[in-house]
Amino acid sequence: MLRILSSSQLEGYVIKGRGGPPWELLAGTVAKIQQDGEALLVCISGSNIENGMIKTRTAKVVFVDDYGEYRKMLKTRVVASKIQIGSYISVLCKIKAQERIAADFKYSGLWNFSGYKGKMSVIIGNTPFLRTADDGALIAEFLDKDRAHEVLYSRIVRFSGEEIKKAASLYMTGQSRSVCICGPRIRNIKEKTDEKGFKSRDISYYECRAFETLPF
DSSP states (O other): OOEEOHHHHTTTTTTSSSSSEEEEEEEEEEEEEEEEEEEEEEEEEEEEETTTTTEEEEOOOOOEETTOOOGGGGHHHHHTTTOOTTEEEEEEEETTTTTTEEEEEESEEEEEEEEEEEEEEEEEEEEOOOEEEETSSSSEEEEEEEEEHHHHHHHHEEOOTTTHHHHHHHHHOOOEEEEEEESOOOOOEEEOOOOOTEEEEEEEEEEEEEEEEOOO
């Protein structure tokens, strides 16, 4: 997979006001890293199966620094993260003058979007174990470890309706990563944990809208 959410799917979920440039959420494998003046160009490659054939596409993303705030110093941050060829990465891009400009990135974890159309969550991580709830729905738990703050994040996604069959089928492919497109967080619980290396556990619950494995 390369494009998780297109500009039309993200419209109204990234910024509060109307207008502005289009956005995309990409996820794939780093194929090339190139210095270009003060910018860093990162080519991200992703594949999926279309009409029984594997299709591979590549997108070039520009990482630049905005010195007003560290969070916006995308080039500095991505270099500090030790990005390399073969890394799996997800990037939120702003499209300006036909270029994809990185606005943020994650290797895995939770994307929260909020705009004038409402809220949306996207969870990217290792394909979780699926279990059946008492009401027949499938439940998946994504774990994200924040060792710096000693917090273990547990994101529990509930599948219902048509997504039950699809999630079970895709899970059986044995792929290593999955993406869940969900609505806003339904519930959040914080508790202490005895797991080694962590002081607390942050548990959040979501309802899945779409589920895909990321084979390449």
